[in-house]
Amino acid sequence: MLLRRKGMALMLMAVVLMTGLLQGCSFKADEKDGPGTELVLWTFNELHEKFFLQMADQWNQLHPDEQIILKANTFPYDNHHSKLAIALQSGVGAPDIADIEVNKIGNFLKGIPQLIPLNPVIDPEIKNIVPSRVQIYGKDGKYYGIDFHVGAEVMYYNKEILDQAGVDPDSIVTWADYAAAGKQVLAKTGKPMATVETNDLWNYWPMISQQNSDFLDDKGELTLDNETNIKTLEFLQQMVKDKIAIPAPGGGHHMEEYYGFMNKGGAASVWMPMWYMGRFTDYMPDLKGKIIIRPLPAWEKGGFRSAGMGGTGTVVTNQSKHPDLAMRFLSFAKLSKQGNVEIWKQLGFDPIRSEVWTMPEVKAKNKFTDYFGPNIFDTLIEVKDEINVVHIGPKTPDIASAVRNKILYRTLLNGEDPATVLHELADELR
Numbered sequence: 284m285l286l287r288r289k290g291m292a293l294m295l296m297a298v299v300l301m302t303g304l305l306q307g308c309s310f311k312a313d314e315k316d317g318p319g320t321e322l323v324l325w326t327f328n329e330l331h332e333k334f335f336l337q338m339a340d341q342w343n344q345l346h347p348d349e350q351i352i353l354k355a356n357t358f359p360y361d362n363h364h365s366k367l368a369i370a371l372q373s374g375v376g377a378p379d380i381a382d383i384e385v386n387k388i389g390n391f392l393k394g395i396p397q398l399i400p401l402n403p404v405i406d407p408e409i410k411n412i413v414p415s416r417v418q419i420y421g422k423d424g425k426y427y428g429i430d431f432h433v434g435a436e437v438m439y440y441n442k443e444i445l446d447q448a449g450v451d452p453d454s455i456v457t458w459a460d461y462a463a464a465g466k467q468v469l470a471k472t473g474k475p476m477a478t479v480e481t482n483d484l485w486n487y488w489p490m491i492s493q494q495n496s497d498f499l500d501d502k503g504e505l506t507l508d509n510e511t512n513i514k515t516l517e518f519l520q521q522m523v524k525d526k527i528a529i530p531a532p533g534g535g536h537h538m539e540e541y542y543g544f545m546n547k548g549g550a551a552s553v554w555m556p557m558w559y560m561g562r563f564t565d566y567m568p569d570l571k572g573k574i575i576i577r578p579l580p581a582w583e584k585g586g587f588r589s590a591g592m593g594g595t596g597t598v599v600t601n602q603s604k605h606p607d608l609a610m611r612f613l614s615f616a617k618l619s620k621q622g623n624v625e626i627w628k629q630l631g632f633d634p635i636r637s638e639v640w641t642m643p644e645v646k647a648k649n650k651f652t653d654y655f656g657p658n659i660f661d662t663l664i665e666v667k668d669e670i671n672v673v674h675i676g677p678k679t680p681d682i683a684s685a686v687r688n689k690i691l692y693r694t695l696l697n698g699e700d701p702a703t704v705l706h707e708l709a710d711e712l713r
Contacts, residue, residue, distance in 0.1 A: 319343075319350035320605055322612065323378040326355065327363035331382055331431070331595065334629050338616040341625075351612060360384070371397035371600060379603035380613060383428060385419060385594040386484075389679040392422045399599040399606050400425040404614035408636075412618065413591070415672035416635040420596035428596020429617045432632035434556040435663055435670055436489035436579055436590045439563070443573045444551040448472050452577055458490075458518065461580045465527035468551045475529045475550045478541065479519055481691045482534035484683060485555050489590035490515050492671045494582055498686070503676040507685075508702075508709035516701035520694050530696055542566040554579055556592040557633040557663065564631070564654050571654045578666050589666035591673065633663055640664055681712055 326332050332355045339353040356378075358366060364387045370377035371391070383391055391398065405417050405426045413433050420428030440452045448471040450464045465476030479486045491497065496511035506512070522528040529550070533540035536555055545553070546567040555562075563574060578588035597617060599609045616622045623634035624644045631651050639645060640660045646652070651659060685708045693699045 319352040320608055321352045321354060322380060322603075322605060322609055324353060324355040324380045325363060325367060325378040326357050326382040327360045327384070328382065328595070329357050330630055332357045334625070335380075335616060337629065338622060338625065339612070341621070342612055342615055349608070351608070364390070367391075370602070374602070377600040377602040379605060379609045380597060380599055382595045382597050383420075385430075385596065385675060386680055386683040388420055388428065388596055388675055389677045391598075392427065393677045396422065396425075396427055397601050398427040399601055399603065399610065400427060401429060401599065401610060401613070402426055404610055404618060405429065408614075408618045411638060412635045413637060413667075413670060415591050415670065416594065417596075418672050419591075419594065419675045420598070428598045429613060430594040430596055430635055431617065431626055431630065432556075432558050432594065433635055433663070433670065434558055434592045434594050435633055435666060436485070436554060436556050436592050437662055437666075438552055438554045438577045438579050439559070440552045440575050440577060441548060441550070441570065441573055442575050444468065444472055444474060444548060448551070450551075452575065455577075455580055456584060457586075458580045458582055462522060462525075462527055465522065465551075466525070469526060472551070474548070475526060477522070477528040477552050477554070478531040478536070478545070478550050479523065479528045479695060480535045481530045481695050482687050483536070483691075484686055485536065485559075485592055487516065487519065487686065487691060488673070489554070489556075489579065489592050490519070492590035492592075492673055493579065493587045495587075495671065497674045498682045499674040499676050499678060501674055503674070503678065505678060505682070505709055505713055507682060507712065508705035513702045513705055516690075516694055516705065520698070520701060523695055524698075537562065546570060548573075557659075558593065558631070560651055560655065560659075561631045564650050574655060576655055576659060576662050578662055578669075587666075587669040587671060589669050591670045633660075637667060640667075678712065685712060 324335055336353060336355055339351050343350050367377065367381050368390060402425060416430040416433060417426045420426060445452055448468040450467055455461050455464050468474060468476045491512050494511050496506065496509060498507045500506050523530065531541050532538065532544045535541065536553060546569050563570060581588050597613055599606055599613060603609050620636060620639060623636040623639040624642065626632050626634045627645050628649065640663055645660055646657055690704055690708055693704050694701045
């Protein structure tokens with residue numbers, strides 16, 4: 284009876300998966316005539332899909348005897364990760380290649396991962412990349428995913444507002460300096476120094492990472508409510524109380540309300556990863572020429588001034604009929620010099636291959652240099668050795684949900700005591 288129930292459960296999952304595929308969206312194939320090996324890609328981001336299709340074209344130009352027909356499919360974020368999990372658990376229907384967002388990877392590393400270790404292509408390149416950007420998709424010495432970007436956290440200053448307040452951004456060295464400058468900006472312009480998210484991680488998490496803290500330790504044990512995390516949340520809360528910072532309109536820095544507020548010069552700065560540059564260019568056009576990029580303030584002089592945030596690891600599933608080809612194509616797209624240059628040119632991300640940061644191609648004129656100036660990568664080079672690895676594990680999805688939906692809301696909007704809230708939520712998670 285138990286075996287029969289298990290079999291029925293697997294059949295049900297397979298039916299759900301196939302129904303979702305038929306109803307969700309249609310394949311977009313890399314159009315080409317003639318023979319070739321078909322590889323199927325799943326993602327949750329249309330820009331990622333376009334990137335991989337273009338890289339498949341470049342692969343085919345360089346490998347005329349080993350052509351790829353890439354069939355790409357983009358699903359909504361939650362739908363995508365659910366379909367992929369069902370396909371891998373049921374053992375049927377998974378693609379060759381798939382994107383997994385960093386806050387979801389923990390779900391796919393539980394037990395024995397149903398993914399192909401990528402060490403054969405990563406190990407030879409590990410000295411050429413920022414290693415933390417593959418380590419976060421790893422387990423037991425095996426790497427299962429390759430990221431698009433470093434995700435270096437930086438400060439975006441509105442130079443026009445700072446000039447009005449008489450604040451030199453390059454004089455801001457520590458977070459204490461930042462808070463003091465914020466008081467001056469508020470007094471002189473009536474505007475807040477910053478906005479902080481109450482529904483996402485990209486302000487709070489890098490601030491604790493700078494201090495060698497995290498939500499998990501290197502053994503996967505919960506450290507959400509340690510003293511560093513409490514004091515950091517208290518610092519954020521105090522900035523809000525002092526009106527140096529305000530909760531981001533709409534709750535986060537990806538909301539329409541926020542874009543409109545910031546586009547009108549609503550705040551003097553915001554700290555977010557470098558991949559956020561595209562949000563400025565696409566949704567805040569009136570700030571063109573006004574925003575400068577600088578390292579984060581350190582907690583003390585000489586301390587870390589950045590952190591690696593966010594990310595999407597691309598994996599090869601154990602259901603691929605062509606795992607070697609899928610792995611080599613993935614390496615070409617995301618580890619090679621050519622691929623990393625294209626990641627910058629096409630997506631505006633800070634690529635994980637550090638030698639690319641000084642290549643002429645990344646200084647060439649494009650919409651990002653037009654908006655921010657030609658020296659974007661100078662900041663990244665400056666903080667290269669100050670980007671901590673964050674600890675990702677099976678508990679990460681639940682921790683991220685707690686921070687997004689409860690912790691930041693209760694402390695930064697409702698004004699509850701950070702220590703009490705963190706202890707309460709950490710006990711629930713434990």
